[in-house]
Amino acid sequence: MLSLTHPRKTPLHSVPASYKLLFLCVAATAMFAISTAPVAISVLLVVMAAYLMLGWDVAKRGASASRGLWPFVAVIAIWHAHSGDYEQGIVITARLLAAVSLSNLVTMTTRLQDMIDCLSTVARPLRHVGISPKSIAIAIALVVRFIPEFLDRAERLSLAYRARSGRRASWRIILPLVFSALDDAEAVANALRARGGIER
Amino acid sequence: MTNAPISIDSIRYEIGGTSILNTMSLDITEHRIAIIGRNGSGKSTLARILCGLIQPTQGRVNIDQIDVYRDRKAAISRVGILFQNPDHQIIFPTVGEEMAFGLRQLGQSKADVENHVHQMLRQFGKPDWYDRAIVTLSQGQRQLVCLMAVLAMGPKVLVLDEPFSGLDIPTTRTLSAYLDPLPQTILHITHDPKIALTCDRVIWIETGTIVQDGTPNDVVPAFLNAMNTAVDL
Numbered sequence: 206m207l208s209l210t211h212p213r214k215t216p217l218h219s220v221p222a223s224y225k226l227l228f229l230c231v232a233a234t235a236m237f238a239i240s241t242a243p244v245a246i247s248v249l250l251v252v253m254a255a256y257l258m259l260g261w262d263v264a265k266r267g268a269s270a271s272r273g274l275w276p277f278v279a280v281i282a283i284w285h286a287h288s289g290d291y292e293q294g295i296v297i298t299a300r301l302l303a304a305v306s307l308s309n310l311v312t313m314t315t316r317l318q319d320m321i322d323c324l325s326t327v328a329r330p331l332r333h334v335g336i337s338p339k340s341i342a343i344a345i346a347l348v349v350r351f352i353p354e355f356l357d358r359a360e361r362l363s364l365a366y367r368a369r370s371g372r373r374a375s376w377r378i379i380l381p382l383v384f385s386a387l388d389d390a391e392a393v394a395n396a397l398r399a400r401g402g403i404e405r
Numbered sequence: 406m407t408n409a410p411i412s413i414d415s416i417r418y419e420i421g422g423t424s425i426l427n428t429m430s431l432d433i434t435e436h437r438i439a440i441i442g443r444n445g446s447g448k449s450t451l452a453r454i455l456c457g458l459i460q461p462t463q464g465r466v467n468i469d470q471i472d473v474y475r476d477r478k479a480a481i482s483r484v485g486i487l488f489q490n491p492d493h494q495i496i497f498p499t500v501g502e503e504m505a506f507g508l509r510q511l512g513q514s515k516a517d518v519e520n521h522v523h524q525m526l527r528q529f530g531k532p533d534w535y536d537r538a539i540v541t542l543s544q545g546q547r548q549l550v551c552l553m554a555v556l557a558m559g560p561k562v563l564v565l566d567e568p569f570s571g572l573d574i575p576t577t578r579t580l581s582a583y584l585d586p587l588p589q590t591i592l593h594i595t596h597d598p599k600i601a602l603t604c605d606r607v608i609w610i611e612t613g614t615i616v617q618d619g620t621p622n623d624v625v626p627a628f629l630n631a632m633n634t635a636v637d638l
Binding site: 210211212214316317318346347350354389392393395396397398399400401402 | 453456458459477478481485486488490492493494496497498499502505506507509510511536537538540541554555558
């Protein structure tokens with residue numbers, strides 16, 4: 206659980222959450238403007254270098270957190286190889302990997318409470334249209350918190366399926382996964398409510 | 406800390422026309438109370454109503470003269486709950502953040518919250534846990550984090566919804582050692598007769614109805630007798 210957070214403190218942990226999130230927004234937007242393969246690869250290498258500068262353990266954890274991207278990378282690569290547009294394929298793949306890896310790096314080095322505080326401040330104007338900024342911030346924090354949990358649950362369901370079947374589970378676990386996620390959601394909502402986190 | 410009176414006034418709970426808890430009223434002033442019953446007897450539903458997490462179809466629960474469902478702001482500083490699975494309770498990736506969450510909801514400043522969390526960790530002999538990642542903790546240690554996070558909010562009543570399920574004997578013993586000397590009123594939801602025997606009062610519930618309510622010496626033998634003769638799954 207909570208595998209996105211890196212347990213060892215790095216120099217990036219002491220940078221305020223607002224600076225990191227602002228930088229992430231600007232960098233991710235700028236990445237969309239990249240249209241040539243050498244620039245896209247250079248940006249990806251810079252992101253990888255940032256990981257390595259923080260330590261081998263951080264780089265390993267970052268690589269592990271990006272595992273879920275590989276199916277998408279494969280689809281993009283196959284499609285562009287098929288259409289013959291290699292440069293575009295490289296640009297899209299490198300941009301995707303760089304943007305997601307950078308996001309993971311920010312998540313790994315930012316306290317969740319600091320992220321909630323920052324998002325609450327940004328969402329404050331929404332109060333005027335009847336939307337609670339606190340609810341939005343907590344919702345986003347919960348997404349960050351539960352993605353690794355959800356992936357872990359999917360893996361366990363998949364193993365349980367394979368233990369009693371000769372076939373791979375694939376799409377067959379989607380429905381039980383959704384039901385178990387709803388079950389968990391109710392338990393977490395109770396836990397939040399018990400400590401004043403959400404109110405009806 | 407004096408015991409906070411708990412008043413359960415004619416509560417009933419049903420879902421889609423199915424009765425989960427039949428009308429019941431209880432006045433609780435004891436220090437240690439066990440609520441026992443089989444799986445599906447309505448114990449956990451009662452625990453959630455006691456903490457104001459769900460609205461009873463009828464009736465109300467007051468703790469320390471506060472309606473725990475309607476006055477949530479006051480309720481969170483009066484009653485805390487420890488769930489069976491700590492992974493459902495823990496929201497934040499580090500111990501310090503997890504413990505700080507409830508205190509922030511009580512309106513404490515960031516600096517006060519930080520001091521309070523450090524003080525709580527020292528009190529439990531875990532001063533170096535502030536930055537510990539939850540992922541590095543065992544199941545029992547996570548349950549301890551949940552306990553510290555709830556106690557930091559200073560509740561007068563603590564509801565334990567079978568938090569020892571799935572824990573090994575030494576871990577259960579260690580957690581019990583933390584819980585036993587607490588000044589709070591503790592309502593222990595359990596189906597373990599050994600725990601019930603240590604309480605001042607035992608309330609036995611089956612199919613949403615109170616079967617027996619009294620001292621452990623009266624209720625536990627009757628409960629055990631009924632459990633030994635019940636064989637259905």
